[in-house]
Amino acid sequence: MNELKSWLSIADDSDFSIYNLPFGIYSIKGGRKQAGIAIGDQVVDLVGLAENQMIDLAPCFFEHEYLNEFINLGKGVTSKLRLEVQKLLSDENSPLRNHPELLIDQKDVTMHMPVRVGDYTDFYSSIEHATNVGKMFRDPENALLPNWKHIPVGYHGRASSIVVSGVPIHRPMGQVLPKEAEVPVFEASSRVDFELEMGFVIGKNTALGDRIAADQAEDYIFGKVLFNDWSARDIQKWEYVPLGPFLAKNFGSSISPWVVTMEALEPFRVAGPKQDPEVLSYLKTKGERNIDINLEVAIAPEGVEEQIVSRSNFKYMYWNMAQQLAHHTVNGCDVHVGDMMASGTISGPNPDSYGSMLELAWAGTQPLKMKDGSERKFIHDGDTVIMRGFAKKEGKRVGFGEVRSQILPAKK
């Protein structure tokens, strides 16, 4: 990375450094939704930059309710735009310095869903998570299923119920099988859990029948967000055989509002874990395909200071994004701009790096302590779960901000 400095004052620990410049959709005081870029504690008004001809795109591309139309212009255009804004924010003689009205305090904006999600797929690509789940519910000696090291296992999720950080979610009602019962009851889930994940946003369309080669897959990825895949473990247990999770997941998933581009994450590439046995040819990738992103999860009971309960890292992923996308399309399945693909729970090797309450409290056997002394096996009503993530190297920081959402009581 070249050394860059903004003429704006940006805190050293800001996720939104001059090296980041993520895209999002914001509004001011109930006004229209529009696209912006985060810098420090400000938002750059892209419509305004365009209206003042400081960038090489017409305002209309930033006036949509979602980023899809902008992303659909292609990386040739979106990367260039990002570099133009980087220059405007770092050049001492920038014309933007004469337009303070085009920088808005983040505390004065409301953030919205950044993309219109067409389809949403969730993978299951952390070997530590899959092993933990296998140990708990299947055979500790054969925790991984036979297909796990051959397939980046994934399944379709619900796109409509993906919401942006800040939107509260009601505890779901549903069918649960009480212990040793043979007949289910209808009640509020008592095992609401988070799953620490990251999502990526598709940046380029394919047609039905097309296949994306693993080594070209990243061309189809626009950027990434933090992703909380809310789960109701008791509903899941009863419903998931044989067709997979359904109501246990689709009551809500929460994402961070700023989409961090693949370009911004480029400096933080690292090698992934060794894949053994060797994967099939269509899944082979060259070079460093994992990304070193520090992740953390905190729980804040209502009125109580938050407690960090997990510190993990995106670099632990066994299957990388290129492999996930190559697999997803190897049968000709088409993908479209705005589609969301989530990683699956990102657990690390140590018990304090697990990515769900299920694992952290080991199926309720090892409750976690909160700051007020209360214990958590799963998430209580009123609890807010906060996930954060950032990459850092040589003093340069590129972060995601946070995804924060509160669990409200069930609507009975």
Place this chain on the structure above:
Amino acid sequence: MNELKSWLSIADDSDFSIYNLPFGIYSIKGGRKQAGIAIGDQVVDLVGLAENQMIDLAPCFFEHEYLNEFINLGKGVTSKLRLEVQKLLSDENSPLRNHPELLIDQKDVTMHMPVRVGDYTDFYSSIEHATNVGKMFRDPENALLPNWKHIPVGYHGRASSIVVSGVPIHRPMGQVLPKEAEVPVFEASSRVDFELEMGFVIGKNTALGDRIAADQAEDYIFGKVLFNDWSARDIQKWEYVPLGPFLAKNFGSSISPWVVTMEALEPFRVAGPKQDPEVLSYLKTKGERNIDINLEVAIAPEGVEEQIVSRSNFKYMYWNMAQQLAHHTVNGCDVHVGDMMASGTISGPNPDSYGSMLELAWAGTQPLKMKDGSERKFIHDGDTVIMRGFAKKEGKRVGFGEVRSQILPAKK
């Protein structure tokens, strides 16, 4: 049903009688897409009706690429519009008789996807199908899983790869585990199968957190289509544990182009099968909730006359649509206009009423004979699968036309 007669000449066996009037999206010779209604072997030009002020809606509602904006007007509007067109087509003094240009031969139009599908859910609601699958792959004595009679089991599918009748589908490539092998190979699926299903289209939005009561659920259903849920059994077998089918399904699903409204299907209601054990309260419905729709599947090898391989009926469904929708939203999952919900394979009680090759040829042990003497365990390259459906009562017929699609060789 009141007796109605159109001044147009309509064949007695036409699916598109004066009692039907389904909605679809068509274009003429590469022109723009627009909404129309099928009558006999003609399409009614709704934009033209509006421009000539023969109906009570502006042309713009019919000029979209999909029916979503029209459907979103609500049943109060869409039902009234359908009745206005019914009057225009049955009234001897109809002003439409002076506008022959507003009726277009169906052979001169290209049909397109009728709706922009937001999310797609597939259920598994035929007891005969679930029992057959359980007998083949699990325990013949305990074919149904413990949750099956309590939950209208469903899972999320891929919305992007739903295509309209006539679009060919390539045989999918994928991972398959050869018999007695421990390591998968990458090859073209050799077990491509159809699934005879029906889909329903959501006609009214809910918000995240809302729940649809079973007895109000039909207010949220606009209409129905035939649905072929293409499946690759060998890919499915290797991938589906533990999170459900993924690439075995998302290489393509095919639907019939005309959406038959719930109003048109109203006269064909029948009682469903007795549900024992009793279902939970939120799944209880009153009145006749099944619909008597005759269904058939034919296979036409390339250059060979079609062979009907199955005759089933939508009335066999164990779980009805109202129950499916009540279940889907009981946890607060939101639904939106254009969402598609499919029934799952519709098998009847007799071997010639099964809804998939898997069942008809009983996992390849009882191949079916085609008109040219060739045998089918699954679908061959070049085969066209055709599904048809119609309801009939007291000489009045309301049908779906067909969904027809050819399997092309794999793209290697």
